[in-house]
Amino acid sequence: MTAHTWGSAHDDAAARALCEVALGAASGPGVEYADVRLVECEETRLYGRHGGARDERSELNLGVGVRALREGVWGFAAAPLGDEADVRAVAGRAVAAARAAAFEGTERVTLPPRPPSSGRYATDVTTDPFTFSGRYGLLDQALAAAGAPEKVVSAEVGLNAKRQHRHFADSEGSRQHQHLVESGAMVMVFAADEHDVQRRSYPNSFHGNTAAAGWEYVESLRLVEQAARVGEEAVALLTAPVAPSxxxxxxxxxxxxxxxxxxxxxxxxxxxxxxxxxxxxxxxxxxxxxxxxxxxxxxxxxxxxxxxxxxxxxxxxxxxxxxxxxxxxxxxxxxxxxxxxxxxxxxxxxxxxxxxxxxxxxxxxxxxxxxxxxxxxxxxxxxxxxxxxxxxxxxxxxxxxxxxxxxxxxxxxxxxxxxxxxxxxxxxxxxxxxxxxxxxxxxxxxxxxxxxxxxxxxxxxxxxxxxxxxxxxxxxxxxxxxxxxxxxxx
Structure with missing residues (x-):
């Protein structure tokens, strides 16, 4: 199954149909509530270290998870998405898990009724981060800027993107589809001398920052300019006075x-x-x-x-x-x-x-x-x-x-x-x-x-x-x- 299959109107209908199959199978005596989530997720990450090779990783997964509340006890099962028989099997295992968990002393759950809520939600995206072709050039330029100061001993730049199609259905009548997109970037620089090691990061420490947006968010970060700044600041910290107590x-x-x-x-x-x-x-x-x-x-x-x-x-x-x-x-x-x-x-x-x-x-x-x-x-x-x-x-x-x-x-x-x-x-x-x-x-x-x-x-x-x-x-x-x-x- 390709990365884009479940984003089309035709296959949205197929996903909804599989959700109905799962709900039908997650039934039986004592089942008070059931819900199903069918999720497709595609993710890509591109990293580079100053003086090293690029590291690019991609992941795509598609699966279904079913919860069943039977006689006040939750059961859950999940599996990669195959065919309709797989969906029925997952739903059956969720009900069986709830039955098996209902031993004496198990706390019972009561869900107050609520009205169904249905519709579609999508992240506002200007530029698809999965189709932007300039990521390699941006990575290399930012690495060069971050690693330019003399006492920088390590510089890392990362770019990431993720998108998800999330289908939800429950036995109360809710039917939902969400299309979520994320884009992000990070710069992390270490400087060192014979006495100390200091770090500066952008746009946030450790993993940088990721926004619910398209590639336009990464462009707004002015990564090359900011990479030069954090490299210089990491070096400046080596000789800065130590903060007091x-x-x-x-x-x-x-x-x-x-x-x-x-x-x-x-x-x-x-x-x-x-x-x-x-x-x-x-x-x-x-x-x-x-x-x-x-x-x-x-x-x-x-x-x-x-x-x-x-x-x-x-x-x-x-x-x-x-x-x-x-x-x-x-x-x-x-x-x-x-x-x-x-x-x-x-x-x-x-x-x-x-x-x-x-x-x-x-x-x-x-x-x-x-x-x-x-x-x-x-x-x-x-x-x-x-x-x-x-x-x-x-x-x-x-x-x-x-x-x-x-x-x-x-x-x-x-x-x-x-x-x-x-x-x-x-x-x-x-x-x-x-x-x-x-x-x-x-x-x-x-x-x-x-x-x-x-x-x-x-x-x-x-x-x-x-x-x-x-x-x-x-x-x-x-x-x-x-x-x-x-x-x-x-």
Whole structure:
């Protein structure tokens, strides 16, 4: 089967027909609900290292996953897509798995009824990233620019693209098709001398950034120009003064804030962790189920939303993988927790409306709770105005390292860059700044967030579950002023 088969109108009809076959087979005595996801995913990655050969990898997979809720117990099965008989077999195994799991003491799930939701959703794309022919030239030019400074010892550039056709159908009458496209790039540079090694990255640390868009997003990054900049900055960091230890006021840039949100808000607000159902990889949560409307998470300047309807980031979609429509929801309002990230069954246990955060890494996995687009809402004013309000302190951005405990309570982050700020003006470059704290104290110390013109969003990967699956999501913020932060490592 070719990469484009299920994108045509004819084969969309064939996919829908197979979904109906699966639903028909996922039936029988005691089956209260069933859903099917038929997913085709094509992905390509191109990497290059300064002085080395290119590394290009492509992947295409197509399969079907079926969930069945029988007498309050879930069953799930999945397989690569073959013919109609394979689809029937997968559905039958899902029902059999639910029957086998219904031993004494198994907690029963009740799904409140909901109206069906059907339709189509597609990422807005100007240039198909799979047909753009200039990627090799761009890779080579960016590598040359990043590796040009004398003390650069390693430079890596990556380009990536992904597209998915996702068909969903359930026994409640929902029928959905989503066509999702992502494009991204990264530059990472290491510089070294006899005393130190320093790293700079663009447009975000580690994996760069990936957006829900076509190749036009990669073009907007001005990769060659920015690769030259990060190479020069990595070298400059080798001789920059070491950042001090103590207590300081910080303005934290959007890239670092994105990870701060992910680690100390996103994971902590996942309802499966709060209920104790999940603690793998990222631990549990210090938040308790009775926190809604009572737990002060931060200052009145802290407003956090989940909004997969915002286009352009990896957490953007029309429906989650349980068929729940995307919608904007407040998680923290003026510092107080007002909602959780949830799927259907976890929300039902607390009598809540699901937020649409049940997502799966393709057809082979059952949906689990992942963040969608979780944003710190902007305040007002420019970065310059925020620095002026800061007075004396530091501007930090781009993550170098992170650590957070299993309850999302104590954390520590290191940043790639820091700048000394005196009387509201950014000054000399500093290296090796780290900061840490306790989650509600940190967010309680947020004094102000810059305005929407300074807002930046970043697409991020996240691992969860056993067997492990990847969730792809978005976090964003404007530069944020935080007072009295512990900096440095004793």
């Amino acid at each position: 103590g207590t300081a006021d910080l303005v934290i840039g959007p890239a670092q804030m994105a990870l701060q949100i992910h680690e100390s808000c996103g994971h902590a607000l996942e309802l499966d962790r709060i209920l104790g159902d999940e603690s793998n990889f990222a631990g549990a949560s210090f938040i308790t189920p009775d926190a809604l409307g009572t737990l002060r998470y931060g200052s009145p300047a802290v407003n956090v939303t989940a909004d997969p309807t915002v286009p352009g980031t990896r957490g953007s979609f029309g429906w989650d993988d349980e068929g729940t429509p995307a919608g904007r929801r407040e998680l923290i309002r003026e510092g107080v927790v007002v909602d959780f990230l949830s799927g259907r069954d976890s929300a039902a246990r607390l009598g809540l409306t699901p937020i649409g955060a049940a997502r799966a890494d393709g057809w082979a996995y059952t949906p689990v709770c992942f963040a969608t687009n979780v944003f710190l809402e902007p305040g007002s004013g420019s970065l310059d105005e925020l620095l002026d309000r800061l007075g004396d302190g530091y501007y930090v951005d781009d993550n170098r390292s992170w650590s957070i405990d299993e309850r999302r309570w104590n954390f520590q982050f290191g940043t790639e860059v820091a700048y000394e700020v005196r009387r509201g003006r950014r000054g000399r470059l500093l290296r090796n700044l780290s900061y840490g704290g306790v989650t509600p104290r940190f967010w309680g110390s947020v004094e102000a967030v810059a305005g929407p013109e300074e807002f930046r969003a970043f697409g991020m990967p996240c691992g969860k579950g056993e067997p492990k699956q990847w969730g792809f999501l978005g976090h964003g913020a404007s530069p944020t002023l935080v007072r009295g932060v512990r900096i440095g490592v004793a």
